[in-house]
Amino acid sequence: MMKNTQTLSLNSRMKKRIAIIGAGAMGLSAAYYAIKKGYRVSIFEVDRIPGGMAAHFDLDGMSIERFYHFICKSDKHTFQLLDDLCIREKLIWKETKMGYFISGKHYSWGNPLALLFFPLMNIFEKIRYGFFVFFLTKKKDFNDIEHLTMKDWMISKLGKRVYSLMWERLSKLKFYEYTDKISASWIATRIKRIGNSRKSIMKEELGYIDGGSETLVNALVKFIEKHDGEIFLSTQVKEVLSIDDTHMKVITDKNEHTFEKVISTIPTPLISKMVPQLTDEEKQNYDSIENIGVVCVVHKIKKQITENFWLNIIDEDFEIPGIIEFSNLRKVDAGVVYVPYYMPITNSKFIKPDDFFINESRKYICKINKKIKKEDFLFSYVGRLKYSQPICEPNFYEKIPCVQTSIKGLQIADTCFYYPEDRGISESIGFAKKMVNNL
Numbered sequence: 001m002m003k004n005t006q007t008l009s010l011n012s013r014m015k016k017r018i019a020i021i022g023a024g025a026m027g028l029s030a031a032y033y034a035i036k037k038g039y040r041v042s043i044f045e046v047d048r049i050p051g052g053m054a055a056h057f058d059l060d061g062m063s064i065e066r067f068y069h070f071i072c073k074s075d076k077h078t079f080q081l082l083d084d085l086c087i088r089e090k091l092i093w094k095e096t097k098m099g100y101f102i103s104g105k106h107y108s109w110g111n112p113l114a115l116l117f118f119p120l121m122n123i124f125e126k127i128r129y130g131f132f133v134f135f136l137t138k139k140k141d142f143n144d145i146e147h148l149t150m151k152d153w154m155i156s157k158l159g160k161r162v163y164s165l166m167w168e169r170l171s172k173l174k175f176y177e178y179t180d181k182i183s184a185s186w187i188a189t190r191i192k193r194i195g196n197s198r199k200s201i202m203k204e205e206l207g208y209i210d211g212g213s214e215t216l217v218n219a220l221v222k223f224i225e226k227h228d229g230e231i232f233l234s235t236q237v238k239e240v241l242s243i244d245d246t247h248m249k250v251i252t253d254k255n256e257h258t259f260e261k262v263i264s265t266i267p268t269p270l271i272s273k274m275v276p277q278l279t280d281e282e283k284q285n286y287d288s289i290e291n292i293g294v295v296c297v298v299h300k301i302k303k304q305i306t307e308n309f310w311l312n313i314i315d316e317d318f319e320i321p322g323i324i325e326f327s328n329l330r331k332v333d334a335g336v337v338y339v340p341y342y343m344p345i346t347n348s349k350f351i352k353p354d355d356f357f358i359n360e361s362r363k364y365i366c367k368i369n370k371k372i373k374k375e376d377f378l379f380s381y382v383g384r385l386k387y388s389q390p391i392c393e394p395n396f397y398e399k400i401p402c403v404q405t406s407i408k409g410l411q412i413a414d415t416c417f418y419y420p421e422d423r424g425i426s427e428s429i430g431f432a433k434k435m436v437n438n439l
C-alpha cells in the first residue's frame with residue numbers, strides 16, 4: 001500500500017502542474033478533465049466550500065443550494081459528466097408547472113391550453129405568441145437576431161401591447177437600467193432551453209440531482225482528491241504572474257505556487273487586478289463586461305404556496321420578477337421557495353440588510369397565497385452575489401475576450417464566454433472541457 005502511494009506521488013510529481021482558480025462548476029470540471037488529460041491539479045477557491053454559485057448551505061437542517069438550480073433536457077454536458085462519474089442515476093425528472101401572477105390574479109402558463117384560455121390576450125395575440133414560441137424552440141441558432149435588443153425583437157414578434165403585458169416588467173425588475181440593452185439572441189436561447197424541456201407538448205419537465213448540486217460537486221471533489229489533486233479552500237488568488245514562457249506564479253493570500261498552466265474561472269470583472277501583466281486592451285475588454293448582482297432569499301415554509309415551480313409576477317405592488325417554489329421540483333422535507341432580487345449592485349436596495357429582504361419577500365408570499373400566515377415561515381436565509389448574471393448586449397459575441405490570453409498557458413473564462421447560452425452548470429462544464437482541450 002505504502003509503495004503504491006509512493007509510486008503515485010512520484011508519478012504525480014512528474015506530471016505538468018495546472019492551477020485552476022475558482023471551484024465552481026467550471027473550475028471543478030476543468031480539474032476533472034485536466035486530471036484525465038494527465039495534469040497534476042491545484043484548485044484555489046476563496047470560499048470556505050467548493051461549488052461556487054452551485055454551493056449548498058444548511059437551511060435549518062436541510063442541505064440545499066444557495067441559489068436555485070434546475071436541469072433542462074438540453075443540458076448535455078451535465079449528463080455526460082454524471083455518466084463519467086457513474087452518478088447518472090441521481091438525475092431525476094419531474095413534471096413542473098409555470099404560472100403568472102398578474103395584478104393580484106393567478107394564471108396558468110407554459111402550455112398551449114394555458115395560452116388558449118389566457119384571458120388577457122385576444123385570439124390574434126395568442127396565435128402570434130404560440131407561433132413565436134413554437135418556431136423559437138425549433139430554430140437552430142439566433143445569429144440573425146444577434147444585432148437586436150430583446151425589447152425591439154419581442155415587440156416586432158409579439159406586438160407592443162403583449163410585450164408590455166408579459167415581458168416589460170419582468171425584464172425591468174431583473175435588469176433595471178440595462179433592460180433595453182439585453183441581446184435578443186440571449187433571451188431567445190434561454191426561452192428555447194426551457195421551452196424544449198418537456199415531456200410532451202402539454203407538459204413541462206425539469207430535472208434535478210438527487211441531493212442537489214452538492215452531489216455533483218462532492219463527486220468531482222472526491223475524484224480530484226483521489227487523483228492527487230489539491231483543493232485550497234478559503235484561499236484567495238491575489239495575483240497571477242508570468243515568470244517566463246513556460247511558468248507562472250500564482251500568489252494567494254497565504255502562499256505562492258508555480259505552475260506550467262493556469263485556468264481562471266472567476267468573474268471577468270476581477271481579472272484586470274488579478275493579472276496585471278495583461279495588455280491594456282485585454283484589461284479594457286474584461287472591465288467592459290458588466291454584471292448584475294442578486295440578493296436571493298430562501299424560505300423554508302410549512303405550506304405549499306402554489307402548484308408552480310416558476311411563478312412570474314407582474315404586479316405594481318411587487319418589486320420582484322417572480323418566485324421559484326423549489327419544493328415543487330425537488331422532493332424535500334418542507335416547502336422551499338427562492339425569491340431572487342436581481343439588480344445592479346449600484347442600486348441602493350442592494351446593500352439593505354438581510355431582514356429587509358426576508359420581511360418584504362414574506363409579505364409578497366402572503367399576498368400570493370392569502371392562506372399563508374407569518375407563523376408558516378420556519379426559516380429564512382439570504383444569499384448574495386455581486387456577479388450573478390453578465391449583461392449581454394446585442395453583438396456581444398464581438399465583446400467576448402479570447403480565452404487564451406496574451407500570457408502563454410493562461411486561459412480565462414467565466415459564464416459570459418458561452419453566450420448566447422445563459423449562465424448554467426451544463427454550459428460551465430462544457431466550457432471547462434473546451435479549455436482543457438486547448439491545453
Ligand SMILES: Cc1cc2nc3c(=O)[nH]c(=O)nc-3n(C[C@H](O)[C@H](O)[C@H](O)COP(=O)(O)OP(=O)(O)OC[C@H]3O[C@@H](n4cnc5c(N)ncnc54)[C@H](O)[C@@H]3O)c2cc1C
Nearest residue numbers: 022024025026045046052053067069070237423424425428
Ligand atoms: C440565482 C441563480 C440561479 C441559477 N439557476 C440556475 C439553474 O437553474 N440551472 C443552471 O444550470 N444554472 C443556474 N445558475 C447558474 C449556475 O449556477 C452557474 O452558471 C454555474 O454555477 C457557474 O459556475 P462557474 O464555475 O462558471 O462560476 P462560479 O460558480 O461563479 O465559480 C467561480 C468561483 O470562483 C471563486 N473566486 C472568485 N474570485 C476568486 C479568487 N480571487 N480566488 C479564488 N477563487 C475565487 C468564487 O468564489 C466561485 O466559487 C444560477 C445562478 C444563479 C446566481
